[in-house]
Amino acid sequence: MNRRALSLLVVLSVFFLVLPWITNAYVLSLATLFLFFAYTGQAWNILMGFAGQLSLGHSLYLGVGAYSAAVLYSHFGVGPWAGLWVSIAMCVLLGSVVGALAFRANVAGVYFTLLTIAFAEFTRIGFDHFNWLGGSGGLFLKVTQRDQIDLLNLRGTAQMFYYVMLALAVSALALCTSLLRSRAGFYWQAIRENEDAARALGVDTFRWKMLAITLSAAMTAPAGVFHAFYYNNLFPEQIFNISRSIEIILGPIIGGIGTLFGPIIGAALLTLLADGSTELVAAIGWDVPGVKQLIYGTALLLVIVFLPHGIWPAVARKLKVSK
Amino acid sequence: MPIDLVNLANVIVSGVLTGLVYGLMALGLSVIFGVARVVNFAHGEMMTVAMYFAVMLFVHLKLDPFFSAFPVATLFFVFGYLLQANIINPFITRPDHAQFMLLLALGVILTNSLLVIFGPDARSVSLDYLLESIELGPLLIDRGKLYAALVALSTALASFGDFRYTDTGTAIRACADNWFGAKVVGLNVKHLYALAFGIGSACVAVAGCMMILLVDLTPNLGPAYTLLAFVIVIVGGLGSMNGALLGGVLVGVSEAIAGLFIAPSAKSMLSFALLIIVLLLRPRGLLGGKL
Numbered sequence: 001m002n003r004r005a006l007s008l009l010v011v012l013s014v015f016f017l018v019l020p021w022i023t024n025a026y027v028l029s030l031a032t033l034f035l036f037f038a039y040t041g042q043a044w045n046i047l048m049g050f051a052g053q054l055s056l057g058h059s060l061y062l063g064v065g066a067y068s069a070a071v072l073y074s075h076f077g078v079g080p081w082a083g084l085w086v087s088i089a090m091c092v093l094l095g096s097v098v099g100a101l102a103f104r105a106n107v108a109g110v111y112f113t114l115l116t117i118a119f120a121e122f123t124r125i126g127f128d129h130f131n132w133l134g135g136s137g138g139l140f141l142k143v144t145q146r147d148q149i150d151l152l153n154l155r156g157t158a159q160m161f162y163y164v165m166l167a168l169a170v171s172a173l174a175l176c177t178s179l180l181r182s183r184a185g186f187y188w189q190a191i192r193e194n195e196d197a198a199r200a201l202g203v204d205t206f207r208w209k210m211l212a213i214t215l216s217a218a219m220t221a222p223a224g225v226f227h228a229f230y231y232n233n234l235f236p237e238q239i240f241n242i243s244r245s246i247e248i249i250l251g252p253i254i255g256g257i258g259t260l261f262g263p264i265i266g267a268a269l270l271t272l273l274a275d276g277s278t279e280l281v282a283a284i285g286w287d288v289p290g291v292k293q294l295i296y297g298t299a300l301l302l303v304i305v306f307l308p309h310g311i312w313p314a315v316a317r318k319l320k321v322s323k
Numbered sequence: 324m325p326i327d328l329v330n331l332a333n334v335i336v337s338g339v340l341t342g343l344v345y346g347l348m349a350l351g352l353s354v355i356f357g358v359a360r361v362v363n364f365a366h367g368e369m370m371t372v373a374m375y376f377a378v379m380l381f382v383h384l385k386l387d388p389f390f391s392a393f394p395v396a397t398l399f400f401v402f403g404y405l406l407q408a409n410i411i412n413p414f415i416t417r418p419d420h421a422q423f424m425l426l427l428a429l430g431v432i433l434t435n436s437l438l439v440i441f442g443p444d445a446r447s448v449s450l451d452y453l454l455e456s457i458e459l460g461p462l463l464i465d466r467g468k469l470y471a472a473l474v475a476l477s478t479a480l481a482s483f484g485d486f487r488y489t490d491t492g493t494a495i496r497a498c499a500d501n502w503f504g505a506k507v508v509g510l511n512v513k514h515l516y517a518l519a520f521g522i523g524s525a526c527v528a529v530a531g532c533m534m535i536l537l538v539d540l541t542p543n544l545g546p547a548y549t550l551l552a553f554v555i556v557i558v559g560g561l562g563s564m565n566g567a568l569l570g571g572v573l574v575g576v577s578e579a580i581a582g583l584f585i586a587p588s589a590k591s592m593l594s595f596a597l598l599i600i601v602l603l604l605r606p607r608g609l610l611g612g613k614l
Contacts, residue, residue: 054420105603109419110362114553118598121550125592136588242546246427253424290438290542297431304425305410308417 004320016166020159028158032230034271035165036223041251041263042172043219048249049258050185051212052192054109057098057116059244060123061091061217065224066234067133073153073229074141080154080229087221094119095217099210108195117242124240138235141228154229161230168222169264175219176260188212192258220248250296254303256310265312273299329461334579336462340472342575344533346568347475348548349555350482351526357562358499358519361411362423365430366527367548372433373399373531374540375441381448388448389474392532396525403524407517415516430545437542445539453536471533478529479568482522486564495519499562551591554598560608569610573597 020028040062047053068090069083078086101107102115128136149156154164179185187208190198199205228234238244255266277295281287307314348370355363363369373395380391406429414422453467486492498505498515506512538544551574556562559570574594581590601608 048420054423101603105606107602107606110423111557111602111606113423114557115599115602117550118554118595118602122592122595122599125589125595129586129589242550246431257420288439289443290435293431294435294439297428297435301425301428301432304421304428308421 002320008319020162025158028162030271030275032158032162032165034267035162035169036226037247037251037267037270038264039165039169039172040220040223040248041255041267042169042176043216043223044248045252045257045263046176046179046188046219047212047216049252049262050180050192051188051209052195053209053212054113055116055213055216056113056242056245056249057118057120058216058220058248059240059242060094060098060116060120061220062224062227062244062248063120063123063127063234063236063239064090064094065221066228066239067127067139067224068221069225070139070141070228070234071133074139079152080225081152084222084225087225088218091217091221091224092214095214096210098217099213103206103209103213117245120240120242120245124236127236127240134234136236138233140234141232143232154225161226165226168226172219173260173264179215180260184208184211189258250300252310254300254311256312259310259312259316261316262310262312265315266310269311270296331580331583333462334583335576336464337468338576338579339572340465340468340575341537341579342572343472343479343568344475344530344537344571345551345555345575346571347479347533348527348530349552349559349571350479350564350567351523351530352552353523353556353559353562353564353567354482354486354526355520355523356556357564358495359407359411359516360415361407361516361520362419362426363523364423364426364549365433365545366552367550368430368433368545369399369524370527370531370534370548371437371540371542371545373528374535374544375437375446376528377532377535378446378448378540387450388532388535389470392474392529395532396528399524399528400521402521404517404521406524407520408513411520412513412516430549434542434545441542443541443543445541447539448535450536467536471536475530475533476568478526479564482526483564485522491515491518547591551594554594557606557608558597558601560610563608563610566608566610570608 016031019031023031040058044055044058047055065087068087069080072078072083072086073080098116098119102112107115127133133139149160151160154161187198187203190201190203191205191208195205224239227239250270251266252263253266254269255264256262273296274292277292280295281291303311348366352363352366355361355366376395376398377388377391380386380395381388411422411425414425450467453465455466457464457466457469486496494505494510495515495518497508498510498512498519502512505515555570555574556567557570558573559566559568574597577593577597578590581593585593
């Protein structure tokens with residue numbers, strides 16, 4: 001990392017740290033949403049961007065992570081920080097089951113993608129009929145007054161949630177930075193570029209792919225817990241939906257798959273785009289359902305056609321900072 | 324209990340008929356994947372667009388969906404050809420996921436364009452004979468469903484014949500087997516890919532015109548049908564044409580039976596379980612060749 005990049009990083013850190021003190025509630029909620037997708041994008045990027053396995057079923061880990069902690073809290077009174085570990089354990093278990101089945105049976109490429117979708121959809125319909133967890137009617141957490149900060153129970157103000165998400169996003173970035181330079185990171189990239197060649201050179205591809213999927217799933221779990229306690233309601237139809245998986249992967253794809261800052265840039269652009277299109281739609285009075293998603297889809301199409309490697313690599317070259 | 328057996332037989336027959344329409348939809352996906360190697364993640368969305376065409380032609384021109392299938396299929400053929408020739412062909416040499424995302428984006432655009440244009444309300448086609456049924460011994464068969472299945476089957480057979488017996492069909496199959504070899508012997512691979520995408524689109528257009536006789540139409544049907552089409556082609560064997568029809572019938576029947584014995588809302592759970600099992604145990608599908 002050169003001096004230019006370092007100074008950019010310092011400016012950004014200060015900006016994000018003071019943001020809650022200089023903006024209103026609406027901007028803060030947008031910023032929280034941005035950090036949420038920067039974080040989940042980072043988690044997904046480990047599996048796809050680093051190890052080259054395209055998962056379109058990350059809503060599975062988000063949903064199971066969310067439901068685990070939420071059920072422990074609402075049914076048994078177990079706090080979210082204890083529940084977090086259960087969530088992570090559940091996601092590690094699920095990730096290793098999906099990974100072990102897929103990678104042992106040599107399910108690769110588009111078949112792997114379809115398998116991840118199938119698991120997520122299967123779980124979605126299962127949760128829809130699982131009445132103990134609220135079924136399709138949803139699971140709700142008790143909403144308490146939001147003026148006091150109770151970090152232990154993750155109950156508190158919007159500022160608290162913002163800082164929790166900021167901490168998560170920064171740790172994810174730090175983790176991914178060190179991962180990419182570790183032995184695992186180099187093995188993953190070898191597998192991504194050419195799996196047969198990697199195996200021929202003696203890389204235990206099964207083992208490293210397993211590490212990628214379990215790590216990616218485990219990292220998605222805290223985002224699920226956050227989602228449950230931030231929104232206080234969970235519906236299988238929403239949290240397990242394939243459109244949720246697509247939302248997770250949009251950021252990294254638009255920003256740049258396999259890069260460290262791609263997921264962050266992508267999430268920022270998408271949040272701005274979502275907000276911008278909401279205002280645009282309101283301004284021209286064309287407020288019918290679907291317009292926002294239409295703008296989203298078009299933006300995605302344009303990026304894929306014209307910027308095959310995403311936005312960040314192009315920007316990084318301009319700013320003369322390393323990828 | 325004989326009454327229950329009759330009931331079951333009725334459900335199975337209805338599942339087979341619906342399954343043939345599913346099969347034609349999946350056949351389109353299978354052709355597109357088998358030849359052009361395009362994972363058409365906008366397949367269900369394309370079918371939903373075809374269904375809207377059928378409904379609009381019915382509402383405004385009183386055109387029966389059995390007749391509107393011809394113009395809609397022609398339109399879709401042209402659309403599919405142009406889409407592949409202009410937008411997807413440059414992606415042949417790009418990584419798989421890029422192409423995947425391209426079609427996903429197209430699907431999002433199609434679904435939400437429909438939502439913007441037509442709104443979220445459910446629509447359907449009301450024809451008198453759709454309410455009639457044919458008595459065949461103890462069986463009661465929906466006339467609409469029967470005709471839809473027959474049209475689907477004959478469209479599928481026509482495209483089988485097209486691929487098997489015409490020169491263009493042979494060339495397309497050559498492309499599917501080995502695009503490099505096809506290029507070497509002087510075939511215009513990009514043109515043939517576009518043709519394959521056009522034929523696949525025409526199949527899904529006919530399937531859509533038939534499907535409008537079976538279900539109520541809303542703009543957000545697309546993603547579920549995309550997934551269903553993938554379940555079917557993978558169960559039958561991705562790239563295998565007979566497999567698509569067989570898979571369609573299997574999924575149609577299993578959905579119908581699941582709707583009878585479990586909850587109707589849980590029926591697609593069975594399809595996804597089937598997909599997981601087939602992917603893990605026999606990834607090339609029931610009738611598929613080598614991967």
